[in-house]
Amino acid sequence: MADFFFHTTLGQLLLIVLESLAVLVPLLLGVAYLTLAERKVMAAMQLRKGPNVNGPFGVLQAFADAIKMLTKETVIPSGANRMLFLFAPFLTFSLAMIAWAVIPTGNGLAIANINVGILYLLAISSLGVYGMLIAGWASNSKYAFLGGLRSAAQMVSYEVSIGLVIVSVLLAVGSLNLNDIVLAQRHVWFCLPMFPMFIVFFISALAETNRAPFDLPEGESELVAGFFVEYSALAFGLFFLGEYANMFLMSGMVSILFLGGWLPPLAIAPFTWIPGPLWLIAKILFCLFVFIWVRATFPRYRYDQLMRLGWKVFLPFSLAWMVLTAGFLMVTGLLPGGAG
Amino acid sequence: MMTQIVFYVFAAVLVLSATMVVSARNPVHSVLFLILAFFNAAGLFLIAGAEFLAMTLVIVYVGAVAVLFLFVVMMLDVNFTQMRESVQRYAPIGGVVGGVLLVELLMAFMHWRAATNIGQIAHLVPSSPTRTNTAALGDVIYTHYIFLFQACALVLLVAMIGAIVLTLRERPTGRRQNIDRQHDRTVADSLEMLQVPLGAGVDAQGGFLRPHESYDIAAVPGTYGTEAWRVAEAREAAGNALVVTTPATGTKGEGDE
Numbered sequence: 190m191a192d193f194f195f196h197t198t199l200g201q202l203l204l205i206v207l208e209s210l211a212v213l214v215p216l217l218l219g220v221a222y223l224t225l226a227e228r229k230v231m232a233a234m235q236l237r238k239g240p241n242v243n244g245p246f247g248v249l250q251a252f253a254d255a256i257k258m259l260t261k262e263t264v265i266p267s268g269a270n271r272m273l274f275l276f277a278p279f280l281t282f283s284l285a286m287i288a289w290a291v292i293p294t295g296n297g298l299a300i301a302n303i304n305v306g307i308l309y310l311l312a313i314s315s316l317g318v319y320g321m322l323i324a325g326w327a328s329n330s331k332y333a334f335l336g337g338l339r340s341a342a343q344m345v346s347y348e349v350s351i352g353l354v355i356v357s358v359l360l361a362v363g364s365l366n367l368n369d370i371v372l373a374q375r376h377v378w379f380c381l382p383m384f385p386m387f388i389v390f391f392i393s394a395l396a397e398t399n400r401a402p403f404d405l406p407e408g409e410s411e412l413v414a415g416f417f418v419e420y421s422a423l424a425f426g427l428f429f430l431g432e433y434a435n436m437f438l439m440s441g442m443v444s445i446l447f448l449g450g451w452l453p454p455l456a457i458a459p460f461t462w463i464p465g466p467l468w469l470i471a472k473i474l475f476c477l478f479v480f481i482w483v484r485a486t487f488p489r490y491r492y493d494q495l496m497r498l499g500w501k502v503f504l505p506f507s508l509a510w511m512v513l514t515a516g517f518l519m520v521t522g523l524l525p526g527g528a529g
Numbered sequence: 530m531m532t533q534i535v536f537y538v539f540a541a542v543l544v545l546s547a548t549m550v551v552s553a554r555n556p557v558h559s560v561l562f563l564i565l566a567f568f569n570a571a572g573l574f575l576i577a578g579a580e581f582l583a584m585t586l587v588i589v590y591v592g593a594v595a596v597l598f599l600f601v602v603m604m605l606d607v608n609f610t611q612m613r614e615s616v617q618r619y620a621p622i623g624g625v626v627g628g629v630l631l632v633e634l635l636m637a638f639m640h641w642r643a644a645t646n647i648g649q650i651a652h653l654v655p656s657s658p659t660r661t662n663t664a665a666l667g668d669v670i671y672t673h674y675i676f677l678f679q680a681c682a683l684v685l686l687v688a689m690i691g692a693i694v695l696t697l698r699e700r701p702t703g704r705r706q707n708i709d710r711q712h713d714r715t716v717a718d719s720l721e722m723l724q725v726p727l728g729a730g731v732d733a734q735g736g737f738l739r740p741h742e743s744y745d746i747a748a749v750p751g752t753y754g755t756e757a758w759r760v761a762e763a764r765e766a767a768g769n770a771l772v773v774t775t776p777a778t779g780t781k782g783e784g785d786e
Contacts (some may be wrong), residue, residue, distance in 0.1 A: 308584035315592025326603045
C-alpha cells in the first residue's frame with residue numbers, strides 16, 4: 190500500500206489529491222461555519238440572538254444560505270463584460286484556496302513544503318486584488334468600479350507594510366520556508382519580541398481582507414455594496430466565500446508568523462498532549478474571533494484616514510522596526526547564519 | 530518528458546498572450562494578457578529551478594506594477610476611432626524608430642562573441658544542491674556587488690523623488706486635515722459661553738467671539754485652508770488669542786437695498 194502511494198506516479202497523484210482534500214474540506218466547512226459564527230458572535234456582542242431558527246442554535250443556517258445561493262438566478266448586467274464578469278469571482282475564490290498548499294499544519298506537514306513558502310503566500314495574497322478590480326470593471330457600474338478602484342489602492346498600500354513586517358520576521362528566522370519560520374519560534378513566539386509588528390501585521394491583514402474597519406471597497410453607505418453590487422447567486426456566493434477563506438488564510442499567516450504555528454505555548458506535559466494541527470486550528474480560530482470582534486467594535490475608517498494610516502504610520506514604523514531588528518540581531522550576534 | 534511538456538505549454542501560452550497584448554483591441558484586455566504572460570514567465574522560471582525569481586516576478590510585476598497599469602488603463606476613456614487615426618499618423622515615425630533599432634540589433638548580433646568559459650561561470654541555479662536560490666542571490670547581490678546594487682537603489686530613489694517633486698503641488702485653495710490639531714482640540718479651545726441679555730443678541734458684545742483654533746477662520750473672506758492656518762498662527766504669535774469677526778454695523782439691511 191505504502192509502495193503504491195510513494196513509488197508510482199499514479200499513487201503520488203492520488204496522494205496529492207487526498208492531501209488537498211484533507212485541507213480543503215475542513216477549510217470549506219470552516220468557511221461555511223465562519224459565516225454563522227460571525228453572525229452569532231456579533232449578535233452576542235450586540236445583545237441579540239442571531240440566527241436560531243434552522244436547527245438547534247441555528248447550526249443549519251450555513252446550509253440554508255448555501256442552498257439559497259445555489260438556487261437563485263445569476264444575473265449578468267447588460268453592458269457587462271461577460272467573460273471577465275464570471276471570471277472574477279472564480280479567481281477570488283480559487284486564490285483563497287491555492288494559498289493553503291504551503292501552510293504547514295505540523296512539522297513538515299504541508300502539501301508543498303517549498304523553500305520560498307512565505308513569498309508564495311505574499312504573491313497569492315497580492316493577486317487577490319485582481320478579483321475585485323476585474324469585478325469592478327466588468328460590472329459596467331459606477332459603484333462597482335469605484336469599489337474596485339478603492340480596493341486596488343487599499344490592498345497595494347497595505348501590502349507594502351505587510352512585506353516589511355515579513356522581512357523583520359525573516360531576519361530573525363534566516364529562511365523563507367514556512368516550516369523553518371515556525372521551528373524558529375520553539376523558544377519564544379515572535380508575537381512577544383516583535384509585539385508592535387504583530388499589531389501592524391494584524392491591522393494590515395484586516396485591510397488586506399477588506400474587513401471592518403477597512404471595508405471601504407464595499408462601503409454600503411456610499412457604494413451600495415461596492416465591487417460586487419451587480420453579482421447575485423453563485424457568483425456572489427463565490428465572492429462571499431472567498432472573502433471568508435481569505436480571513437482564514439490571513440489568520441493562518443498571523444498564526445505562523447507570530448503565534449508559533451503548530452507549536453504549543455510551552456513545551457511541557459499537558460500542552461504537548463494536544464497534536465500540532467489542533468494548536469494551529471485553535472490559533473486560527475482565535476484570530477478569526479478577533480476579526481469579528483473588531484468588526485463589532487470599530488466604525489469604518491474614512492478613505493483618506495485609511496491611506497494616511499497605511500503610508501504615513503505603518504510604512505515608516507515597520508521600516509524603522511526592520512532596521513532596528515537587523516541592528517539588534519547584528520549587535521547581539523543572534524543573526525541566523527543561513528547558508529551564506 | 531513531463532518537464533518538457535510543461536515547458537512547451539508555458540512557453541506557448543507566454544508567446545500567445547504576449548501577441549495578444551499588442552493585438553487586443555481593448556486596452557484592459559491587453560493588460561490582462563500581459564498579466565497572463567508574466568505568470569507563464571514565472572512558470573518558466575520555476576521549471577528552470579529559479580524559484581525565488583519566479584515568486585518575485587509574481588509579487589513585483591503582477592502584484593504591484595500590473596495592478597497600477599490596470600488601475601490607470603481602466604480609468605482611460607478610450608475613443609477607438611481617434612486612436613486609429615493617431616495610429617495612422619504616427620505609424621511612419623514608429624516604423625522608422627523600429628527599423629533603426631532592428632538594424633542596430635542585427636549589427637550587434639553579427640559581432641556577438643560569448644566568453645569561452647560561459648558554461649562555467651553562468652548558473653541559473655546555485656551550483657551546490659544544498660544552497661537555496663535565495664541564499665545564492667543574496668550572496669551575489671549583497672556580498673559581491675553591494676555597491677553597484679546600492680547605486681541602482683539610489684538611481685531609483687532619485688527617480689521616485691523626482692516624480693514626487695514633479696507631481697506634488699500645494700493648492701492654495703485646498704483644505705487639509707491636520708489630525709494632530711484635531712486631537713489637541715479641547716472644549717475650552719472651541720466653545721465659549723457668552724452671557725447674553727435676553728433679546729439683545731451678541732452684537733453688543735462685539736459679534737461672534739471665536740477662539741483662534743476654530744475651523745471657521747476659513748470662513749473669513751479671502752483665506753482658505755493652509756493660508757488660514759498661517760493667519761491664525763501669526764495672530765497667535767502676536768498674542769491675540771481670539772479672532773473677532775465684527776459684523777459691520779447695519780449689515781442686514783445694506784445688501785438688500
